Amino acid sequence: MLKSEESFEQTEYYKLLLKFETKAFENYCNNFAEIQDYKEGVLKKGFEIIKNCSLHLAEFNLQSKVILKNEGKSSLGKFFYEPVIFLGSNQISKENHLELAYLGFLLEKIQNKFPDKGLIIDKEGGKHRVELAKLKKPLKVIISEIQSFDKAPPKLLLNRHCSQCLFENSCKSQAQKEDNLSLLDRITPKQINKLEKKGIFTVKQLSFIYKPRRRNKKVKNPPILYKPELQALAIRTAKTYIQRLPALDRKSIEIFLDIEGLPDDGFFYLFGILISDNDIQNTHSFWADTQQDEKTIWQGVVTLLERYPGTFEPSAFEKLAKRYQTDIEGIKKRFININSFIYGKIYFPTYSNGLKDLGKFIRGKMGKRKSIRFTDNHLA
C-alpha cells in the first residue's frame, strides 16, 4: 500500500524519512562497483545485486529497491534472492520486519524459495540481518485480512501512530467527514466498540448522552475519570467545561517546557522554555540542527534550569541524562506534569489536550471568557 502509485498527501515527517531512506540507499549502492538495474529476464542471469525491482504478480506488487543473491537451490538456478529494505531512521520496528518478510513472500512466488533471511539498512548505514522464516505465518494472516478488505473496508480508527503515517492527512480528513469517534484523542478502541453497540457512531451523537451526575459526598476523593461524552459536548457547544477545579499551586517563578524530537531516532532537536519570573516572561529556544548538536543544547538547557525552580517534562530528561551522564536529581524533584491538572477535570472544545490544539483554541478564544462553564455548579 505504502509503495503503491496512488497519490497521498505526504506529511512533513514522512517526507523527511523518505529523504533519509533515499540517502541510505544511495550510500549502500556506492559500496558496489556494479549494480544491475531490474528488467525482465534479469533474475535468471544471477547478478550479485539488482536494484529498482518492480514486478506485478497477479494481485500483488513487488517493489524493492535492492535484492541480493545468495547460494541455494531455487527455480532460478543454484541461487536465490534475498530482500533488502532501507530506513529513514535508526529504529527498527516490527512492521519493518514484516515488510521484509512480505518481500520475501513475493520473491518466493518468482524463485520458488522463501528466503530465510533479509537485510535492513538503517539511516546511518547499519546492517541488520533478519530471520524471515518465523514471520511467514503471521504474515499470511495479515495478507488474508488485507485481502478481505475488498469485501468490507476496515473501520477507520485514528491512533497514536497516525502522526508518523503517510496517510495521516487523508485519514484525518475522512475521520472529520464522518465525525468519527476516534477523532477524540483520549477515547479508547474499547470505548468506541461499546458506544457503537449502543448505536453511537459520531462525536455529535456522543455529545447528546452526557448527563451530569450528583457527586457522592461520602466519597472524599472520587477518582478522576475521563468522560468522552463531555469532551464531545464541549466540541458541539464550543464551550469549556470544568468537571473539577484543579488545585494549582502557583509560584512567583514558573518554568514551562516543551520538547520536540524525532521519535524514531530518539533525537531531541528543540527545547522551548518559557520563564515567568514575577510576571515578567522570557522565552528561550535551544535548537540542534544535527544529532551531534544535541549534547550542546542539552547542557545549555540544564545550566539554564538549574538557576530556577519550575515545572518540567520528565521522560526526555531521563533519557538525555542517561545518554550524556548528567546529574539531574535536583531538577527531577521539581517535575510537574501540567496535563495532570487538565485530564478528566477540564474539557476544552478540542479533540485533544495537545499543545497545538489548545494553542489554536486559546488564540481564537482570548477575551470570550463567558464561554467557560463549570459543570460542578450543576452538580452541587
Ligand code: SF4
Ligand atoms: S488510521 Fe492512522 S495509522 Fe492507520 S492508515 Fe490512517 S493515518 Fe495511518
